[in-house]
Amino acid sequence: MNNLETEKITSEITAVVVKKPIEEIESKMNKSPEKSKEEILVERQAKKAAKQSKKSEGGEKQNEKSEKRSLSSATPDSSPLKPETPQESKISGKSKDQILAERAAKNLAKQAAKKNIDVASPDESKAKTPKDQLTSDLVEKVEKLQIDDSGETPGKKVLSKAERRAIQEAQRSAKARVIDEKNTTAKKIKEMPAKRLQDVTSKKLFETPLKLSTNKPSVAHKVKLFKHLYADKCDFNINVNQKLHPAIVKLGLQYANDTVVGSNARCYAFLNAMKTVSTSKFNT
Amino acid sequence: MTPPEKLFCRGLEAELVPAMAFLQNCRPFAVSMTNALKYIKLLVSQEDSGDNDDDVSDQSYY
Numbered sequence: 642m643n644n645l646e647t648e649k650i651t652s653e654i655t656a657v658v659v660k661k662p663i664e665e666i667e668s669k670m671n672k673s674p675e676k677s678k679e680e681i682l683v684e685r686q687a688k689k690a691a692k693q694s695k696k697s698e699g700g701e702k703q704n705e706k707s708e709k710r711s712l713s714s715a716t717p718d719s720s721p722l723k724p725e726t727p728q729e730s731k732i733s734g735k736s737k738d739q740i741l742a743e744r745a746a747k748n749l750a751k752q753a754a755k756k757n758i759d760v761a762s763p764d765e766s767k768a769k770t771p772k773d774q775l776t777s778d779l780v781e782k783v784e785k786l787q788i789d790d791s792g793e794t795p796g797k798k799v800l801s802k803a804e805r806r807a808i809q810e811a812q813r814s815a816k817a818r819v820i821d822e823k824n825t826t827a828k829k830i831k832e833m834p835a836k837r838l839q840d841v842t843s844k845k846l847f848e849t850p851l852k853l854s855t856n857k858p859s860v861a862h863k864v865k866l867f868k869h870l871y872a873d874k875c876d877f878n879i880n881v882n883q884k885l886h887p888a889i890v891k892l893g894l895q896y897a898n899d900t901v902v903g904s905n906a907r908c909y910a911f912l913n914a915m916k917t918v919s920t921s922k923f924n925t
Numbered sequence: 926m927t928p929p930e931k932l933f934c935r936g937l938e939a940e941l942v943p944a945m946a947f948l949q950n951c952r953p954f955a956v957s958m959t960n961a962l963k964y965i966k967l968l969v970s971q972e973d974s975g976d977n978d979d980d981v982s983d984q985s986y987y
Contacts, residue, residue, distance in 0.1 A: 869953055889944040896952035904955035911948070911958055915965060918944075919937065 888917040937969055 862871050892914045895901040901910050945962065948954070954962070 883943050883947070885944055885947060886940065889948065893948050893951040896948065904957055907952070907955060908957040908961055912961060918940070 886914075886918045886921070888914045888921070938966070941966075941969075 862868055892901075892910055895910065896907065901907055945954075
């Protein structure tokens with residue numbers, strides 16, 4: 642019974658599922674015969690032409706203004722392209738080559754527009770506001786400064802040699818002065834009374850041996866593996882504080898006094914001590 | 926059991942720790958000694974409040 646019911650349900654679902662897409666396709670087909678591929682392309686071209694016409698109107702205005710102001714040669718190359726391209730788009734369908742050419746032309750136009758704006762700005766500033774006049778003055782001053790710097794470089798070279806000579810002479814004089822001062826100090830030392838000299842020398846003699854002794858620390862062993870062997874100093878005072886088993890204390894003394902030497906021997910002695918500790922624990 | 930503590934293994938462990946520190950101070954442990962110590966600690970932890978002689982017999986390495 643269940644199987645039959647499921648089969649009925651699945652058949653109904655498939656019918657519904659299958660019907661819907663078919664209906665959709667039929668609806669589209671009913672609408673589509675009016676439109677054809679060619680008509681769709683024409684509509685697309687018309688939309689694109691409308692968009693470009695809007696753009697070209699704004700672009701043409703900018704080009705006109707730039708032509709009136711500037712006298713540069715960059716514009717005539719780019720301006721004819723712009724009015725041509727929208728006309729071409731309106732007339733015929735587009736191809737990839739045409740699209741690429743249009744893009745290149747647009748880029749050139751943008752660059753030219755930027756140049757035109759840069760060239761147009763100083764001309765405008767002189768005519769219009771005092772702030773712009775200041776900027777233009779500053780620009781002129783910068784240019785003058787650059788020219789001056791370029792002119793001064795050869796002069797600097799000539800001066801530098803003389804300056805170097807002067808500097809060298811000054812250094813020599815300074816050195817001579819320093820040497821003279823040293824000589825004077827040496828003379829002063831010689832002039833000092835003999836007692837003071839003896840005191841100074843004695844102090845120095847006493848100081849040097851102490852420094853020597855302190856400078857050299859007791860380096861027992863430089864190799865890190867063996868440092869522990871030389872650095873150990875067993876503090877047996879600790880044993881007094883703690884309550885260690887006498888067997889362990891004995892073992893420790895044997896280790897420190899080198900009576901038990903070697904890892905195997907030490908381990909054996911250690912185990913014996915543990916044995917005695919565990920057995921003697923009964924006694925507490 | 927002469928020691929008053931019920932858990933003898935704990936008492937042994939407690940005594941073992943300072944003893945090891947003292948021995949290390951006298952002479953650093955060898956690798957064999959560290960392994961033996963670990964084994965002893967394991968035996969002590971596994972103890973079930975039995976006689977100590979059993980532990981000692983287990984420790985016999987000779």
